[in-house]
Amino acid sequence: VKIWDVQEKKCLGVLTGHTGSVKSFCSHPTNSDIIVSCSRDGSFRLWDLKCNSNAKNRHGEVSIR
Template identity: 35%
Template sequence: MLFRSIVDRGVGRRRQSVLPADPWFRYPLSSLLEGYQCVRHDEHISYGNLGDSVPPFGLAFSSAGNMQNVLAAANEEGIVRIYNTESRKDPLLKEWLAHENAVFDIAWVPGEPHVVTAAGDQMARLWDVKSGDLLGSFKGHLCSLKSVAFTPQEKAVFCTGARDGNIMVWDTRCSKKGII
């Protein structure tokens, strides 16, 4: 918002229609933004099994009332990590190997402490975040899954998208899938 208002007012460039006495021209954009920087303790690096940094592919914040500051991160090695983003001392709450392949996306069950992972092993999996227990597996795609999403109104229905070009709709209450 601050950045947008600065840009909209033309900081860092002169317009002929604006008088030079305009206070926005006294401060170049770079000097205004110098005070904004990342704080080291707010960085969370995604590490793999060997301790090397690996790219996080899926990131999602919880929508549960008491967990809105909780972030789920899934990475290239199939690891899911749950972070408390407001904790400075111990932000990592839980981690587990969710798949033996890259997890490309992750989604929270609306209002619940559960996540669904979409991975390169052609499966989606439902996890209990508090215990790390596997609650269900969903297989049907012919290629790696690239995305997962829940409908906001229904906690049991989600969809997955894969490299095979299909979108599948799943209902956790039954074992049947729907293909779109």
């Protein structure tokens, strides 16, 4: 997952960890530093952008709204 500054048109960082391609992602509704990504490998990851870390790693089905 690449994090971009669209105004500056530059990549701010890369979050690695999925073994399959990322299908979707979304940000936390009230904390823009938290995102979740879902992958074709069957996992989802919860990321904390303040420290560029993978806070949680789980496998299973999820529904992102």
